[in-house]
Amino acid sequence: MTKPPDIGAAEAAPDKLDAAVLKVAGVVVLGAVMSILDITVVTVAIPTFMTDFQSSVEVVAWTMTGYTLALASVIPLTGWAADRFGTKRLYLAALSFFIIGSVLCSMAWSIESLVAFRVIQGIGGGMLMPLGMTIMTHAAGPQRIGRVMAVLGVPMLLGPICGPILGGWLIDSFSWHWIFLINLPLGLIALVLAFVVFAPDQPKPSESFDFVGMLLASPGLALFLFGVSSIPEKGTVLAGRVLIPAIVGAILLVAFVFHALRTEHPLIDLRLFENVSLRYSVLTMSLFATAFFGAGFLLPNYLQQVRGETAFDSGLLMAPQGIGAMLTMPIAGFLVDRIGPGKIVLVGITLITAGLAGFTQLGPDTSYLLIGAALVVMGLGMGATMMPVMTAAIQTLTHAQVARGSTLMNIVNQTAASIGTATMSVVLAAQLNDHDEAKMAIAATVNPELAAQIPPSIVEQGLELAADAFSSTYWVTVVVAALTLIPAFFLPRSKPKAPVDAEAVALV
Known part of the structure; x- marks a missing residue:
């Protein structure tokens, strides 16, 4: 019987990152840069959104909060979905969601529509980083993960630093629409490269989907982070907008822990x-x-x-x-x-x-x-x-x-x-x-x-x-x-x- 290719891959893999792994890393980094940049690039656009949409800072802040909550909510699904559909297919789907969300954001006609489109963007963006880590780890093998992770760390550095700089320049030189439109050419390039460079998925029998786990983990994480994220606005942990969602979210997450430990194939x-x-x-x-x-x-x-x-x-x-x-x-x-x-x-x-x-x-x-x-x-x-x-x-x-x-x-x-x-x-x-x-x-x-x-x-x-x-x-x-x-x-x-x-x- 033929030996599967990933057995002993670590020992057989060359010590340095070869061209094939570097190509995979380049595609993953491009996708991760876009996802992480969009967390910070919007910060400098908040005053512009307030003026253009004639809205308050509390409402406009949802352009950031909605993206973050969507990103956090979809992460728990990524592990199961990657096993079920394959990392390449899921990465292409996540990247497509992100691109579509970006284009829709640039076409927003109201603050409510912008927040809704940021959620779509966050659904795709939330999967890009964990999927990228998985794809790079499989490509390099466990014995080269350190160098692979160093490459993947680049977008984590560039996001917080370059986000405000890039956002400020695009808004001053063009308009706020371009902080989203810039993702279109970059995203299409990443989409084509991912299709060409990533190895084909190898179908395998899928585990049953943990539907109960999804109903507990994703809303629980989103509610908990929403409560915590509301603290800066409210200035106290005792505000109802902080306590109620945080407590409900924490209860759901605790319930998920008990559920996951008794389930054969839990979501997390x-x-x-x-x-x-x-x-x-x-x-x-x-x-x-x-x-x-x-x-x-x-x-x-x-x-x-x-x-x-x-x-x-x-x-x-x-x-x-x-x-x-x-x-x-x-x-x-x-x-x-x-x-x-x-x-x-x-x-x-x-x-x-x-x-x-x-x-x-x-x-x-x-x-x-x-x-x-x-x-x-x-x-x-x-x-x-x-x-x-x-x-x-x-x-x-x-x-x-x-x-x-x-x-x-x-x-x-x-x-x-x-x-x-x-x-x-x-x-x-x-x-x-x-x-x-x-x-x-x-x-x-x-x-x-x-x-x-x-x-x-x-x-x-x-x-x-x-x-x-x-x-x-x-x-x-x-x-x-x-x-x-x-x-x-x-x-x-x-x-x-x-x-x-x-x-x-x-x-x-």
């Missing part, structure tokens, strides 16, 4: 937690994403509210973080495949903690050189942390488990990032609410007409208090980042053995 395979490496990877990712993405919420707000920078300039000022990550990410990817992720992640988290500590000293006139240096240190740490943790989670999974494992890690990443952003916004709001002068100074910074009506001494004092609020909030991120060292200590510190795929062995 929680039995993967029996894998020690994945278990500690999830804990590490949860704390890391909470600290890192929470901090990512703080700095743009400091630059705009305290320093008076535009969203476009804020994006430029945050570029050093991406530069730092680009320096360490390929090195970390290479070393992970050689010595395992444990030691590398410990170094990365230490650097992130040190970089975050620098922001605890923010003042109203802190040198941009010092801010840039702290961002470089954070970037160096991020490049040695995020994708190595993903690698630690997936490296020891069998071929059949990879789709479910990448889905699980993307859910963890999305949820922790939302919790981190909400937590830091609440802590910051609590700090600012104690000082009316700080809120007045921030209002004057973003409104020149108001600034002319307030004595300069009051504005100066208020900005000092506002900067203190930001620096105090950064201490929370430092503590969470430092706690990340605990689960990271238990990550593998040696080159992993190739996992044995029981199903494939049975076919030999």
Whole structure:
């Protein structure tokens, strides 16, 4: 009987990423860049949407919230759908959804239609990253996942940095429609390349669909994240709009856990937690994403509210973080495949903690050189942390488990990032609410007409208090980042053995 091609692929695969794998990586990165960019590119368009659609900031914010919730809701389905329909077919379908959603967004005639079309966009965008991870892992084999994940980390770096810059340029030079229309040519190129480059799907008997799990997990995750995402707007966790959906969502998710542990083929395979490496990877990712993405919420707000920078300039000022990550990410990817992720992640988290500590000293006139240096240190740490943790989670999974494992890690990443952003916004709001002068100074910074009506001494004092609020909030991120060292200590510190795929062995 013929031996299946994926048995022993890790040993047979060349040590370096060959041309075939790099082609797959290029297509996946193109799709992931579009998906992640669209999370951040809309931020700079919010004032334009408010003016063009004559709507309030609370309503316009749904252009971001709707996309994020659709993205989060569809992620749990990705693992089952990838097994059922094949990764290539599903990737092409997700990319098509994303392109269609983008074109529809550019044609929106009201804020309600724009929000609806952003949901369609998010359905496609939510599947692109976990599917891309699965496709690249299968193409490279477990022994080269570190370098593959380093490549996939590129869009995660480019999104938060380039999103505001690209969005600002397109809106200023053309119109807001182009922040969506630009996805059409890029998406069509990605669609053609994916069809040509990706290996054909190999049909196999499908598992039964966990319909009950879908009714619990997807709405539960969406409601929980909606409640958490409403905290910045409401300013308190006690608001009904926060508590009710968050509690209902949490109850549904807890019910899903009990259901999944008693179901043979659950929507999200929680039995993967029996894998020690994945278990500690999830804990590490949860704390890391909470600290890192929470901090990512703080700095743009400091630059705009305290320093008076535009969203476009804020994006430029945050570029050093991406530069730092680009320096360490390929090195970390290479070393992970050689010595395992444990030691590398410990170094990365230490650097992130040190970089975050620098922001605890923010003042109203802190040198941009010092801010840039702290961002470089954070970037160096991020490049040695995020994708190595993903690698630690997936490296020891069998071929059949990879789709479910990448889905699980993307859910963890999305949820922790939302919790981190909400937590830091609440802590910051609590700090600012104690000082009316700080809120007045921030209002004057973003409104020149108001600034002319307030004595300069009051504005100066208020900005000092506002900067203190930001620096105090950064201490929370430092503590969470430092706690990340605990689960990271238990990550593998040696080159992993190739996992044995029981199903494939049975076919030999």
